[in-house]
Amino acid sequence: MAIEKQEAAIEKETGRIESFSDGVFAVAITLLVFNLRVPQLSAPLPGENPTLVLGLALLKQWPSYLTFVTSFATILIMWAGHHATFKLVYRSDTPFLFANGFLLLLVTVVPFPTSLVAQYLIGPYAAMACAAYAGIFFVINIAYYLLWWSAARDRHLLYPSVAPELVKIRSRNTFVGLPLYLIATALAFWYPYLSLGICSLLWIFWAFAFYERKPRQKTGEQDAETPGLHDLVK
């Protein structure tokens, strides 16, 4: 009984870290909208079609939309990864809290390089802007790796029931992003568009990495469990 109580207290602790992190993720992802600016137009000239003028002005902002979607999707995937990590963690210690804080700091920074790219993607400053954009995701990946490592090293924060294979797969999946974002950062100086393209594709890759792993896991769960659950609810 005393143990159950203690366990509940620990869960509550992790719970508050999770909910605070969720709050930061949710605010950071929503603040990205400030990259979408209303185009400032003067009155249309005689003979101009105002609908076309505003329509074109909106279309010309495509770098804003592209980086908005890419940043949104990347933060969302990071949130999902954060969520997946915390599901395996049953307690926290100080290095883990630091790693989480470092990750959150970088997540809140994302709107900054996003608006940098939105403003400078077209023109001579594209290289530096895209390098900063890919670079921040490289650093975020490091932070994410630190978070995972601080939890999974010697499995000391993980639930004892977590399968060793799952730990191995996660470690590999977390690591795979590092060289890719590093390449994207370096490439930006010569091919800014290619760099941005890699960043846009990487979150799709993460998403499919999730997609591939999940169903197999789910299927396994369902075999063992759904019939029982159905019985229970009916």
Next chain:
Amino acid sequence: MAIEKQEAAIEKETGRIESFSDGVFAVAITLLVFNLRVPQLSAPLPGENPTLVLGLALLKQWPSYLTFVTSFATILIMWAGHHATFKLVYRSDTPFLFANGFLLLLVTVVPFPTSLVAQYLIGPYAAMACAAYAGIFFVINIAYYLLWWSAARDRHLLYPSVAPELVKIRSRNTFVGLPLYLIATALAFWYPYLSLGICSLLWIFWAFAFYERKPRQKTGEQDAETPGLHDLVK
């Protein structure tokens, strides 16, 4: 016992998706206030009544207020719908998560077309602004339909106890908005005010759709249950 544990874990997962979504909805709905700008006035001319001058300047911003209220109410109704959907869902899978992410992305975008309309409703750019405004709600409706469909298709994410008639009613109610928002988008090019009016009326319609369905459901619940509950609490 193992099943109950597993069930609890699944609920927790959906719970965190819900709370993250709630956070995004709450931030997006609150950021709408940035559409309300303080009018920038120079000192009143001699003979002018400053109270009247500021009062009129505030009144002249009525497009801001109208779109603020419409966007706020629409996001709130979408949140209620999101909430109602998740109440029937007991687990999640990847397509469902994607649909939810797509819906959240669009929800965070709402402040952008809102401020577009607030700025251009009066003047030659009204048509394009209103088309963008109605258009975003059209796309949101698609996203909402995808969310519902990814959960209700073969009922594979719904609680087994959800009545088939409820699934049918929800599917129909979710679908009914699509043609209406499409019409509003098309109409905007000729009658921007009418288009905005439809958007303003549609959330009132959704609200009443909720209103009509709820009481009947509630009454049914109460017949079966409130006496027992009263007994329990007394």
Next chain:
Amino acid sequence: MAIEKQEAAIEKETGRIESFSDGVFAVAITLLVFNLRVPQLSAPLPGENPTLVLGLALLKQWPSYLTFVTSFATILIMWAGHHATFKLVYRSDTPFLFANGFLLLLVTVVPFPTSLVAQYLIGPYAAMACAAYAGIFFVINIAYYLLWWSAARDRHLLYPSVAPELVKIRSRNTFVGLPLYLIATALAFWYPYLSLGICSLLWIFWAFAFYERKPRQKTGEQDAETPGLHDLVK
């Protein structure tokens, strides 16, 4: 057993409304900081003390600080009242949800009149700015009254165990703000500072109204309960 399940489901429903409302309150209260603007100074003239120049520039912004504190405290008190109301409510219906939505809409609006007053408190536009400021709190009070009324009318959303005297006290306390904010709104046209002063004092009054009621209630609870609790924990 079926009843307990149903009851849990209802509590969860109210829970999500509460947590969404909390999110909106938390964001709205934090956005008030945007009223505090960094003064834009050019280089100090020769002979000027730059520390004094910036210090005076910061002091000259006192209307921003005053309205910031007043708005923050008022929203916080409203949140506490919202919280106190929901503690007595065990289920929700559509009018209650509407009243809550209307209240949230007004809460998110607060940063707007706040920055209106911050900008125009000194100068000829003070009357209109303060009238708008007091006026919004008047409308918020109506919304808060509607929320309470939609829950407490015939006690139909309240826990059966809520004492009738508590309902009466709450109804009276909720109502008492209405005429006061109405007076503050009307006074603003002649005495804007007095109006702002009433708004600043009213939240202190609400706070003390809370303070006075709470301890008595608490003491009663403690008499009956703390000894037992101590026994339980030791």
Next chain:
Amino acid sequence: MAIEKQEAAIEKETGRIESFSDGVFAVAITLLVFNLRVPQLSAPLPGENPTLVLGLALLKQWPSYLTFVTSFATILIMWAGHHATFKLVYRSDTPFLFANGFLLLLVTVVPFPTSLVAQYLIGPYAAMACAAYAGIFFVINIAYYLLWWSAARDRHLLYPSVAPELVKIRSRNTFVGLPLYLIATALAFWYPYLSLGICSLLWIFWAFAFYERKPRQKTGEQDAETPGLHDLVK
């Protein structure tokens, strides 16, 4: 049974204060990103390397980055302290709520002096800006001390099981920041950089103060408990 119910109700109350506070902390910490502004550049001159131009423009903003990191880390540490305090508190009363409200007000203010320093750290206004920055943290520390004092005075809001030594250590740790921030505020008028350096170092100190205390506590817990937990989960 009645006691357990009452206890659960009290926990829920504190729970909502915590989750609201978490929301405010999360939003305030995320809004700091608005201090990071995209440098506004005109087209590069012939012969200039645009990558270098933007790169240098970004580097020149180092005061923004420094204050961003310092403010972020300080708010995060304050959140952790807030969290640690609430873990020992099992009920709330009005002075405690006021102290919490005062702390939250100051937390939401942090972005303001942060952007003051970011703008004026280089130039003649640095002294006043850094004094305001250190000063706000001084006041926050007072608020944090009030929060702790309102809970720990006569231990009247603490769980009865909290060890008296822990209360003593916390009281001392909370108090130690006050003179340090006061010194930093006074020093700012002569040595603004030193003052900012103290503020930057203090959160690292807090972090290590946490680090030192935690493991010892944890080890004690583990001795008593982890074997049992392992047994339970296996």
